[in-house]
Amino acid sequence: MNVPVIGITLDSEDPGGYSNMPWYALRQNYADVVVESGGLPLALPHEPDQVAAYVEKLDGLVVTGGAFDVDPAMFGATTRHDTVVTKDRRTLFEKNVTEAMLAADKPVLGICGGQQLLHVILGGTLIQHIPDEVENALAHEQPNPRTEAGHSVKVVAGTLLHRIVGTETLAVNSAHHQAAKEVSSNITVNAVAEDGVIEGIEDNRYRFCLGVQWHPEYLISEGDRRIIDAFIKASAR
Template structure:
């Protein structure tokens, strides 16, 4: 492993022709990369080439599975119906699944952010709420109306979890919120590490791995001091 500056793979979003280019294009918000850089890592964007997954895993020391304006195909967690709001990006999901599953099999540190957390939960055997307003009574506006670089609500951090050890002696964190889906049932042995005031699961982890962490918010925006610590811990583990 590269002890000084580990290489952190970051999954890209993908878009159809239009806007930036008349041809299909990849996208990555800058602060995903800058958060990795600030924590001491080297960000490496990952194109959706499933056949290259073993080679890409050989090149990186840790993985960030990013979010995006799309959803995990409900069939992947055994749902027989698909909510009208669900939009999928099947090639991206297939690639991210292969990367995350391969990274975990190597016990490589993996951080799932927003939709990345949701996919991580499904990979670990869990399921998702397909549309929060239809499933959670009196829910918070998890697609917050204010800008994403501001807090939308707080989450309570459960003690004796990896997240609690990372963020320090705090009982809650202020977080941003940009999702309409969430973790429903967690997979076997998966631990819930944080919850919103309305009961929506905001973070998961798996103790069988040295760093398998998912958060429903976007810590790359550094809303609280805990957000930077999440990336610091990722880089620390990637150095090992």
Template sequence: MSAPTKRPTIGVTLDSEEPGGYSKFPWYAARQNYADAVVKAGGLPLFLPHEPDQVEEYLALIDGLVVTGGAFDIDPALFGAAEKHPTVKLKGRRTQFEWKITQRAIESDLPVLGICGGQQLLNVVLGGTLIQHIPDEVEAPLAHEQPNPRDEPGHSVTVEKGTLLHKITGAASLEVNSAHHQAAKAVGPGVRINATAEDGVIEGIEDPRHRFVLGVQWHPEFSISSGDEKIFRAFIEAAR
């Protein structure tokens, strides 16, 4: 009888909150469906606290990295912006940690999947910039902070032919959920846009110079479409 196939260990970044609500002291959090999606696709999730000095030790433990979303923004100074929009909310230690571990994972050619805010961080790490507030910079924008529940579609995206995302999903378009007020503005050198919304907002990026560096602006852990599950399966397969 053959031994069961070992599940690749997938580092999943946590969110952080100040005292209040769950605890009177600072606390970490993550939605359960991030872990569920990794397990369903064949991986073993390992949540990562924000310890920038321990990045190399974390990297020695994991086979792939998921950079999650959250209700906060990347410091505009990190992509060269002179001003910060009034809506921008920072979580400095989280960004410091995610920046460092994402950068080192890419340098080590570990598979990286950036989700929503994780895609935005990935885009900046790869040399791109961000739209700080979509309603102020995009003409006639879609409701990217959808009013309906997050486990339902908010709008569709067009998938670019010839991209890794197109190869994974086999779809020309996908129905996606949407929970963001920022998005990629310009992508870095060598980075490819793989999905866009009807209003022109960038919904997905990838770096073809690496075996798997993919960002999506929506939340595939909710499995809105079969394409979402295919994204996680392809990511886990790349981490084997």
């Protein structure tokens, strides 16, 4: 099997903390799981004008999460919740590179905030703040460590995700205050939390287009490992 080159989007931070200049960041386990499943990770700086060159070299794309939100204007919202924080250059780059990878029918895996961006790209909208829109919501920003489960999700039978994980229920970690809301005709919901919050999506027009609201790179379940393995396998074709 060829060793697929997997682009992983970076986070970006303003000066302070690590450096007195703007800096990029990536949690190590994003790269670790790609290597363990047989891929070659490649970190992607936010260069919107270089998207075509990136896509030419990449076999698959991981759109990562972060402590920020998709601009509500991207999905047609006319109001913006007080909790919303955006990183406009990062989002522009991730949107452009995701759209280009899909146009080339190369595998895309959206994780947490990456799943939310993928949902918007595919025509969906977002809940801007779960506690304000979901009655009796679970603790989607779990207080316990990300290496542990925060809640479980029901996996929808017959979906790509179900074929990958081979189970109807999956324990997941949870670190988000936004979530997928309205679903377009392109989107198939593949996982739902007990409170009704959408936890996973896919688009079957593409050979591998999957988004999960949790963080499978922590490998807290066999299902998480299978998600990464399946993505790398699809990228190696």
